[in-house]
Amino acid sequence: MLGILRTDYMRAVPAAAQPGAETAEQWKNVEVNTISCSFAGLSPLVGDFHQYLQQHQRLVTQTRSADELSRTITGNIERSTSGVDVPAALAAAVAAWRAQLAAHYGRFCEDYSRAHPGVNPTQLQPVVLVVVQENERNTGDQYKLLFELLRAHDIRSIRRTHAQVHDALELVDVAAAPGADRVPPFAVLEGQYLCAVVYYRSAYVPEDYPTEATWRARLLLERSNAVKCPSVPYHLLTFKKIQQLLFSDPERVLRDLGLGGDAAAAALVQQHFMPQYSLNRHEYAAGAGDPEAYIQQAIAAPDDYVLKPQLEGGGNLIAGAEMVALLAQTTETDHPALYHKIRQEYILMRRINFPVVTGVVFRHGEIHVLQQNLCSELGVYGTILSDGRYDASHNAGQQQEQGGSHHHYHNAVAGYIVRSKPADVADGGVMAGVACLDCALLVD
Amino acid sequence: MLGILRTDYMRAVPAAAQPGAETAEQWKNVEVNTISCSFAGLSPLVGDFHQYLQQHQRLVTQTRSADELSRTITGNIERSTSGVDVPAALAAAVAAWRAQLAAHYGRFCEDYSRAHPGVNPTQLQPVVLVVVQENERNTGDQYKLLFELLRAHDIRSIRRTHAQVHDALELVDVAAAPGADRVPPFAVLEGQYLCAVVYYRSAYVPEDYPTEATWRARLLLERSNAVKCPSVPYHLLTFKKIQQLLFSDPERVLRDLGLGGDAAAAALVQQHFMPQYSLNRHEYAAGAGDPEAYIQQAIAAPDDYVLKPQLEGGGNLIAGAEMVALLAQTTETDHPALYHKIRQEYILMRRINFPVVTGVVFRHGEIHVLQQNLCSELGVYGTILSDGRYDASHNAGQQQEQGGSHHHYHNAVAGYIVRSKPADVADGGVMAGVACLDCALLVD
Numbered sequence: 001m002l003g004i005l006r007t008d009y010m011r012a013v014p015a016a017a018q019p020g021a022e023t024a025e026q027w028k029n030v031e032v033n034t035i036s037c038s039f040a041g042l043s044p045l046v047g048d049f050h051q052y053l054q055q056h057q058r059l060v061t062q063t064r065s066a067d068e069l070s071r072t073i074t075g076n077i078e079r080s081t082s083g084v085d086v087p088a089a090l091a092a093a094v095a096a097w098r099a100q101l102a103a104h105y106g107r108f109c110e111d112y113s114r115a116h117p118g119v120n121p122t123q124l125q126p127v128v129l130v131v132v133q134e135n136e137r138n139t140g141d142q143y144k145l146l147f148e149l150l151r152a153h154d155i156r157s158i159r160r161t162h163a164q165v166h167d168a169l170e171l172v173d174v175a176a177a178p179g180a181d182r183v184p185p186f187a188v189l190e191g192q193y194l195c196a197v198v199y200y201r202s203a204y205v206p207e208d209y210p211t212e213a214t215w216r217a218r219l220l221l222e223r224s225n226a227v228k229c230p231s232v233p234y235h236l237l238t239f240k241k242i243q244q245l246l247f248s249d250p251e252r253v254l255r256d257l258g259l260g261g262d263a264a265a266a267a268l269v270q271q272h273f274m275p276q277y278s279l280n281r282h283e284y285a286a287g288a289g290d291p292e293a294y295i296q297q298a299i300a301a302p303d304d305y306v307l308k309p310q311l312e313g314g315g316n317l318i319a320g321a322e323m324v325a326l327l328a329q330t331t332e333t334d335h336p337a338l339y340h341k342i343r344q345e346y347i348l349m350r351r352i353n354f355p356v357v358t359g360v361v362f363r364h365g366e367i368h369v370l371q372q373n374l375c376s377e378l379g380v381y382g383t384i385l386s387d388g389r390y391d392a393s394h395n396a397g398q399q400q401e402q403g404g405s406h407h408h409y410h411n412a413v414a415g416y417i418v419r420s421k422p423a424d425v426a427d428g429g430v431m432a433g434v435a436c437l438d439c440a441l442l443v444d
Numbered sequence: 445m446l447g448i449l450r451t452d453y454m455r456a457v458p459a460a461a462q463p464g465a466e467t468a469e470q471w472k473n474v475e476v477n478t479i480s481c482s483f484a485g486l487s488p489l490v491g492d493f494h495q496y497l498q499q500h501q502r503l504v505t506q507t508r509s510a511d512e513l514s515r516t517i518t519g520n521i522e523r524s525t526s527g528v529d530v531p532a533a534l535a536a537a538v539a540a541w542r543a544q545l546a547a548h549y550g551r552f553c554e555d556y557s558r559a560h561p562g563v564n565p566t567q568l569q570p571v572v573l574v575v576v577q578e579n580e581r582n583t584g585d586q587y588k589l590l591f592e593l594l595r596a597h598d599i600r601s602i603r604r605t606h607a608q609v610h611d612a613l614e615l616v617d618v619a620a621a622p623g624a625d626r627v628p629p630f631a632v633l634e635g636q637y638l639c640a641v642v643y644y645r646s647a648y649v650p651e652d653y654p655t656e657a658t659w660r661a662r663l664l665l666e667r668s669n670a671v672k673c674p675s676v677p678y679h680l681l682t683f684k685k686i687q688q689l690l691f692s693d694p695e696r697v698l699r700d701l702g703l704g705g706d707a708a709a710a711a712l713v714q715q716h717f718m719p720q721y722s723l724n725r726h727e728y729a730a731g732a733g734d735p736e737a738y739i740q741q742a743i744a745a746p747d748d749y750v751l752k753p754q755l756e757g758g759g760n761l762i763a764g765a766e767m768v769a770l771l772a773q774t775t776e777t778d779h780p781a782l783y784h785k786i787r788q789e790y791i792l793m794r795r796i797n798f799p800v801v802t803g804v805v806f807r808h809g810e811i812h813v814l815q816q817n818l819c820s821e822l823g824v825y826g827t828i829l830s831d832g833r834y835d836a837s838h839n840a841g842q843q844q845e846q847g848g849s850h851h852h853y854h855n856a857v858a859g860y861i862v863r864s865k866p867a868d869v870a871d872g873g874v875m876a877g878v879a880c881l882d883c884a885l886l887v888d
Contacts, residue, residue: 052591059569059600125503147496156503 001231002093002197003384004086006037006417009272010377012352025271028352030377031308034230034238035204039430039437040082040381041144043417046437047079054441075443082381082415084152087145089383090128090197091153092410093227096385097196098126101225104183108174112188115172124188126196128157129226131165133202134210138431142201158193162202162209165189166217171224187224195226204238205311231388240276240308240347247273276308276349279342294348299328308347319351356423361436375423376438381414416440445675446537446641447828448530450481450861453716454821456796469715472796474821475752478674478682479648483874483881484526484825485588487861490881491523498885519887526825526859528596531589533827534572534641535597536854537671540829541640542570545669548627552618556632559616568632570640572601573670575609577646578654582875586645602637606646606653609633610661615668631668639670648682649755675832684720684752684791691717720752720793723786738792743772752791763795800867805880819867820882822860829854860884 008030011022054077101108112121128149130142146157171185187195198221202208209215222228236242245253247270255266278284279291298305307318307326318326332339359374360367386408421435429435452474455466498521545552556565572593574586590601615629631639642665646652653659666672680686689697691714699710722728723735742749751762751770762770776783803818804811830852865879873879 052594055594055598056600059594059598150496150499150503154499154503156500 001388002227002229003234004229005382006033006379008377008379010352010354013355028274029272032237034235035200038138038141039417040086041141043080044083047077047439050439051077075441078440078442080415085414087149090149091155092385093197094155096409097227104174108186111174112172124194127193128197128199129195130157130159130199131202132159134161162214162217166213169220184225187226197227199229239310244276244278244347247276274350276347279346280344295327298348299324304351306349306351310345370422373423374420376418376420379417383414385410445830445832446671446673447678448673449826450477450823452821452823454796454798457799472718473716476681478679479644482582482585483861484530485585487524488527491521491883494883495521519885522884522886524859529858531593534593535599536829538599538640540853541671548618552630555618556616568638571637572641572643573639574601574603574643575646576603578605606658606661610657613664628669631670641671643673683754688720688722688791691720718794720791723790724788739771742792743768748795750793750795754789814866817867818864820862820864822862824860825858827858
């Protein structure tokens with residue numbers, strides 16, 4: 001199973017003070033995206049664009065006075081490697097699929113020929129099936145990755161919606177080899193393609209399943225032997241519940257389940273999570289905390305909290321007056337369903353007090369200077385390819401040392417993106433027209 | 445002086461026969477562009493695009509039958525180097541300008557300070573001034589070159605129209621050094637920029653000079669010490685008269701003036717010119733040819749000829765019925781001015797019988813199959829940087845061998861572009877929406 005993740009961070013600074021010196025642990029987790037991980041393709045191009053600007057700026061200032069120069073920030077623009085690393089992860093998944101299915105491919109060909117007389121099954125092409133949203137607008141980002149997959153790895157990809165998949169997908173069962181387990185069926189699309197990897201760029205919001213047929217398409221793909229990206233387990237990482245558990249149950253969830261018992265690594269990771277709380281009283285041991293008390297704190301100090309539903313992607317946060325109204329006015333007697341939904345599904349998180357700076361954005365063909373009104377979010381891409389087996393007897397350190405117990409074929413950072421937006425706009429992403437793509441300037 | 449040229453060729457084949465094997469000498473000169481040399485920036489990107497298509501095509505066909513494969517053309521797509529070579533030529537011109545003016549720069553600073561008290565002349569930035577057309581549409585091509593000039597050579601460029609230049613250009617004279625010649629004045633634009641190179645992407649059609657002010661701007665730039673691209677001598681190469689002379693007076697013009705007396709090189713070059721004729725009887729020695737006879741031949745066999753005015757860029761050819769009407773109906777008595785203009789300015793050229801093939805073009809977002817209706821034109825970029833001196837006592841071979849007599853700092857091929865268009869459309873370029881950018885597939 002493959003994960004192409006983007007974990008977003010914002011820097012948290014003391015509320016009243018000047019930002020002061022930056023430390024790594026100030027960067028706090030905002031969310032983990034497992035499908036809505038856009039801009040891995042475009043991010044390097046933003047770096048190139050800023051590289052031109054920086055070089056131009058240096059020429060403009062090279063003859064200026066020392067006083068003017070002191071106001072120029074120098075440093076190195078870090079070009080994101082995501083445009084190369086993400087396609088490499090998809091290629092690694094195709095290679096793993098080939099290796100895993102090689103022993104079954106001959107029988108698949110026999111079975112497929114029997115079911116489709118006259119068709120030569122060796123002409124079915126292994127592809128990366130990209131499941132896209134209806135009317136996807138962010139196609140440039142996707143094609144940048146898929147062209148690199150073609151160029152560098154000689155792997156073809158096809159982009160289809162769930163509805164298109166439903167109309168043309170066939171699962172082909174393969175008889176088990178003597179004494180061996182049966183493998184899941186091969187996924188043949190449109191009588192032409194063999195799906196080696198299913199790369200979801202859709203299916204992270206309920207609107208991506210407008211019909212029963214789209215749900216059935218998803219189920220068929222999940223049942224097939226194609227490598228899913230993300231797999232259902234990796235997709236679970238996106239839920240705010242998991243991030244809350246990483247903070248509130250660090251021993252069991254972060255250290256033992258996530259990091260194979262490595263307490264030092266768990267401590268390093270946990271400091272990047274803001275305090276966040278379940279609102280479900282059944283999850284609290286007696287005397288160990290009261291979600292109703294957290295709710296009252298949020299109503300009393302709404303600037304310090306944000307309410308997060310179990311959704312991925314921007315635009316879903318509830319904060320400020322809206323949060324107060326929702327929490328204060330939803331009583332168990334008047335709105336029992338919503339009341340319980342909030343307590344079972346929503347997470348209450350301490351709000352990140354991010355630093356606000358002056359910056360310039362280029363949007364809709366115009367340059368806007370945002371005076372003390374720009375904030376930035378750092379998204380770090382990561383790719384992970386695993387066989388899905390979990391062996392609790394090995395911790396992370398041992399996994400790396402003992403060849404036989406590796407579960408991960410591949411597990412690495414894969415570049416980054418910065419998105420900057422007006423600080424006085426509560427929420428909203430790049431595709432919503434609020435935020436801009438940005439990049440990091442590394443300074444000493 | 446700098447030339448960034450694009451010489452266009454089409455392949456000429458025997459009219460009645462199959463094209464047969466291709467030979468180098470079949471490629472005939474169509475025109476020499478000295479300003480209207482677009483697509484040096486975009487050409488490499490077309491190569492990349494076709495590289496993707498070829499790689500995709502190879503994946504699609506790798507499992508197909510031998511019969512299908514035999515219909516697939518294989519070969520290597522040649523990525524044009526123009527996106528790198530043209531900026532390198534501009535950078536070489538800036539370096540030559542610096543070297544040539546270094547001895548005068550100190551006095552320039554003194555004189556400029558006197559005329560502009562309080563201004564520090566060392567803050568004037570040397571730039572490449574790109575003179576562009578009003579409402580230029582082909583900006584992507586230009587910026588691709590200028591970004592590379594910045595990235596690879598750290599040289600800044602500014603794009604201005606002639607009208608903008610006129611309003612903000614100052615020529616700054618510099619006193620001659622003792623015992624030395626006076627240098628032409630420095631060109632200071634907008635009180636900020638020192639024009640090292642003037643790169644014309646405008647001023648090749650009369651419409652580029654809508655006012656007297658634009659003519660004056662051109663004159664000021666020509667009088668300055670900036671390296672002009674093209675210089676007036678290089679610009680002359682674009683005139684059809686020169687190409688006609690290269691064909692009809694190969695000894696004097698091609699061998700002696702163009703190639704320093706190298707008869708072998710002249711013979712190689714001349715075979716790439718179609719027969720073409722002056723229509724001016726004063727240019728013919730007694731008994732050596734009669735332009736009125738050529739005109740009668742063109743009227744009798746209009747498919748074999750094309751009439752070319754002294755203009756650069758596509759869309760100016762006169763052929764077919766229009767040519768017949770112009771030549772036959774313009775009599776000396778009825779239209780004396782036009783009659784003499786045709787005979788003094790126009791060139792009559794044997795038409796190139798180019799091969800027509802089946803091809804596919806992608807235009808306005810749609811794919812069009814042109815069944816036996818596609819023809820291609822090869823444009824070869826060349827860059828030449830010279831000090832403008834001409835020493836007739838050295839031929840080309842000696843110039844290369846004797847260090848002291850070099851006139852050319854730089855003289856090299858600089859990539860290529862192919863433009864393909866429907867064969868049944870007489871004339872029209874890419875920006876006119878008729879032709880498409882294309883690239884070459886090198887086959888054995």
